[in-house]
Amino acid sequence: MKRGTSRDIRTANRYEVLRQIIAASPTSRQELAAATGLSLATVATLVGELLDLRMITEVGFEDSAGGRPRGLVAVNASGGALIGVDIAETYVHVELFDLALNVLARAEEDMRPGENRPEQVVGHVTAAVGSAVAQAGVEGARVLGVGVSVPGQVDRDTGISEYAPNWDWHDVPLLDLLSEHIAYPLYLDNPLRAGAVAELWFGAARGHGDAVVVNLGTGVGAGLVLGGGLHRGVSNSAGEWGHTTLVLDGRLCRCGNHGCVEAYVGAPGIMQNLRELSAESPLLHAEDQTSTIDALAAAIAAKDPVAVKVLQDTARYLGAGIANLVNVLNPEVVVLSSWVAARLGEPLLEEVRVAIARHALKRPLAANRIVLSPIPTDPACLGAATFALEGALQSVGQRSTKRTIAARSRTAPQS
Helix, strand or coil, rough: CCCCCCHHHHHHHHHHHHHHHHHHHEEHHHHHHHHCCHHHHHHHHHHHHHHHCCCCCEECCCCCCCCCCCEEECHHHHHHHEEEEEEEEEEEEEEEECCHHHHHHEEEEEEECCCCHHHHHHHHHHHHHHHHHHCCHHHHHHHHEEEEEEECCCEECCEEEEEEEEEHHHHEECCCHCCCCCCCEEECCHHHHHHHHHHHCCCCCCCCEEEEEEEEECCCCEEEECCCECCCCCCCCCCCHHEECCCCCCCCCCCCCEEEHHHHHHHHHHHHHHHHCCCCCCCCCCCCCCHHHHHHHHHCCCCCCHHHHHHHHHEEEHHHHHHHHHHHCCCCCCCCEEHHHHHHHHHHHHHHHHHHHCCCCCHHHHEEEEECCCCCCHHHHHHHHHCCCCCCHHHHHHHHHHHHHHHHHHHHCCC
């Protein structure tokens, strides 16, 4: 088991304090201590470090009914910029944020079917990042880092995309390839973790200790918040719920197995549900997931019987799969996120709630809410930007440690 060093713990504490300041600016050191569970002395030290880094700023004092007024701090929105990259199977979306995680610029690149070789994806990311930086007009020195969310299993320490089944990627050194074109610090993870962090910071999981964020796109998975924090698993592979078996000897999934959840409720799976019901349906747009899901959503709103039946069939599969998560994990909230969930919206949510009720045990179901993601921006970009923020704070800690060691070596008595 890998143990955290004191530097890792300090970085995590610095990150948590900054997270609370971003969520509740302005706030006092006493409120930060209560929210984080850290001692007031530790919080005061960490706040001092963040002030030195110009990530936060003093903003006066709160009104006091008596006693010494409490000093307030707030995030310094202009103290830096963060970039989040959402690489999906059909697009690359980039958002540039200030330190308060307000969106300053957006850019998107479409990826055509089959356009998934690593060099092609890197080209799209490079173009979108460049466009977002140009739109925002920020100086390169202000960009603290770029968080990159890519589907599949990733090694966040080495920056390697270990396995992306939808593209048949194996051990692609994605961050090394990107670093040849992007000069900013780069941090890699996948959309399950990015979406979960976004909901934990700003969305439906905020304030909850246990939550599941179901990512519904071309691929399918579940970001897990357990015990108040992001759950990664021992090899950063937790949440591959889309590749659990839903139907024995069922459809072939792109991971090579049969009957996976993803094969029935991911965008290609929904297209197959439609194809099996009505092979000649005008709602089907061959090889175009986005157009098919958009057409399906419009037809559902118009009460088209074929579209409604596809929705019900999809929700039946999805509800059974989510019921398993509810029974196993007993979360407070399940969030439906990503672009398929956003496009199908409330009609999907209503049908899924009915389906979950058929399969979940009463006690865990009674303690749970099932909701759509309330985040108005791209959750994967938002979450990826927080990974860049975490990386920036870690690199600051490493530089500080190196300076301390160097200073000690200079002042140490010579033997």
